[in-house]
Amino acid sequence: xxxxxxxxxxxxxxxxxxxxxxxxxxxxxxxxxxxxxxxxxxxxxxxxxxxxxxxxxxxxxxxxxxxxxxxxxxxxxxxxxxxxxxxxxxxxxxxxxxxxxxxxxxxxxxxxxxxxxxxxxxxxxxxxxxxxxxxxxxxxxxxxxxxxxxxxxxxxxxxxxxxxxxxxxxxxxxxxxxxxxxxxxxxxxxxxxxxxxxxxxxxxxxxxxxxxxxxxxxxxxxxxxxxxxxxxxxxxxxxxxxxxxxxxxxxxxxxxxxxxxxxxxxxxxxxxxxxxxxxxxxxxxxxxxxxxxxxxxxxxxxxxx
Numbered sequence: 606x607x608x609x610x611x612x613x614x615x616x617x618x619x620x621x622x623x624x625x626x627x628x629x630x631x632x633x634x635x636x637x638x639x640x641x642x643x644x645x646x647x648x649x650x651x652x653x654x655x656x657x658x659x660x661x662x663x664x665x666x667x668x669x670x671x672x673x674x675x676x677x678x679x680x681x682x683x684x685x686x687x688x689x690x691x692x693x694x695x696x697x698x699x700x701x702x703x704x705x706x707x708x709x710x711x712x713x714x715x716x717x718x719x720x721x722x723x724x725x726x727x728x729x730x731x732x733x734x735x736x737x738x739x740x741x742x743x744x745x746x747x748x749x750x751x752x753x754x755x756x757x758x759x760x761x762x763x764x765x766x767x768x769x770x771x772x773x774x775x776x777x778x779x780x781x782x783x784x785x786x787x788x789x790x791x792x793x794x795x796x797x798x799x800x801x802x803x804x805x806x807x808x809x810x811x812x813x814x815x816x817x818x819x820x821x822x823x824x825x826x827x828x829x830x831x832x833x834x835x836x837x838x839x840x841x842x843x844x845x846x847x848x849x850x851x852x853x854x855x856x857x858x859x860x861x862x863x864x865x866x867x868x869x870x871x872x873x874x875x876x877x878x879x880x881x882x883x884x885x886x887x888x889x890x891x892x893x894x895x896x897x898x899x900x901x902x903x904x905x906x907x908x909x910x
Contacts, residue, residue: 628653630751644887837872849888
């Protein structure tokens with residue numbers, strides 16, 4: 606099977622109309638212990654960044670950031686790539702940080718975090734000014750890690766399309782609670798059987814999602830809506846780093862849907878976008894030196910699988 610080059614993938618994505626999207630919620634630095642480098646990340650931030658970098662779209666980000674040098678780095682990167690951050694809350698304290706190590710077989714694995722930094726102590730509450738700002742975009746994207754579920758009804762009531770990454774962590778109660786406010790929901794289903802994938806997709810749509818998209822890693826992806834289900838494979842690429850591929854997949858699917866593509870076409874664009882992310886270090890590049898002040902924040906350690 607031939608591998609797509611980064612230039613070939615970008616050529617495909619250049620045919621998609623630039624989207625309008627604002628990410629709301631989580632942001633972190635992914636600290637690679639073996640490289641002593643920290644890369645901007647977090648689902649809501651990544652989707653906004655990919656929307657700008659891969660599709661040339663209008664993009665914004667709303668979230669809570671600390672005031673340490675790592676938060677300063679994220680702010681600098683958002684300015685450099687032209688993701689608007691005027692509604693970001695700047696709070697005294699450490700920015701969120703996740704720590705990545707290499708397994709014996711060379712795969713990257715999250716091994717620790719600083720419990721979200723300042724984001725663990727605060728919840729993002731949207732003001733009328735925030736809602737006016739969000740209304741300037743065609744779509745709001747958020748995630749189960751962003752803790753803004755109470756804000757979703759007010760966002761959706763203003764006619765803004767909402768997408769939500771449920772990952773593999775959201776209990777079915779959260780799906781039931783949020784689905785009627787969500788246009789597109791995304792799920793990580795790499796550990797699910799084919800029957801479990803279909804059950805989840807149908808359940809999510811029955812709860813009120815406009816469409817449910819389930820990624821399966823190397824097995825490709827499924828998309829469900831009220832009348833159909835479509836499946837797609839992956840785009841083979843000479844991968845440098847798979848971190849962020851799922852968030853880039855989300856961005857591609859949303860961009861294609863905004864441009865009028867059907868489920869099958871949107872899955873193909875999403876697979877292309879996800880593959881392109883694999884050609885970059887970190888989620889989308891832009892590292893900063895980690896150092897001892899990063900390692901000192903390894904407050905919560907995750908057990909080995």
